[in-house]
Amino acid sequence: MSIMVICGICLVALSFNPVLNLDHYYYMNEYLETLCESLTEKKTSSYKGGIFFNCMGHVYQGKTVDFGRHEVIVHLGNGYATIR
Numbered sequence: 001m002s003i004m005v006i007c008g009i010c011l012v013a014l015s016f017n018p019v020l021n022l023d024h025y026y027y028m029n030e031y032l033e034t035l036c037e038s039l040t041e042k043k044t045s046s047y048k049g050g051i052f053f054n055c056m057g058h059v060y061q062g063k064t065v066d067f068g069r070h071e072v073i074v075h076l077g078n079g080y081a082t083i084r
Contacts (some may be wrong), residue, residue, distance in 0.1 A: 001004055007067070014046055019068065021070075023067050024065075024067040024070040024072055024083055025083075026069075027065060027067070027072055028081060028083060029044060030047070030048075031072070031074070031081055032081075033052070034046075034047040034051075034053065035047075035053055035057050035079050038053035038054070038055065038057055039055075039056070039057045042055045044072055045072060048062065049065060050063070051063060052080060057078070058078060058079055059074055059075070059077065059078075059079045061075055061076065062074055062075055062076035062077075065070045069071055070083055070084065071083070071084045072084075
């Protein structure tokens with residue numbers, strides 16, 4: 001009987017576990033990879049959504065990409081990006 005109660009409590013607890021949305025981290029990972037590629041190969045490259053890097057890794061246009069609860073903010077100029 002006690003095992004059934006413990007299993008029931010575990011099932012209820014696990015059903016309330018939220019699914020994590022990590023799309024903003026995947027976006028940042030690919031963004032930084034493209035930035036590093038632009039710097040190491042000394043060439044102009046582009047990333048999805050119209051973000052263009054010059055050979056120095058600078059961004060031509062700032063942008064905010066919305067992922068629901070989080071945003072990735074790409075700052076104009078040096079290519080610095082933050083997650084908010």
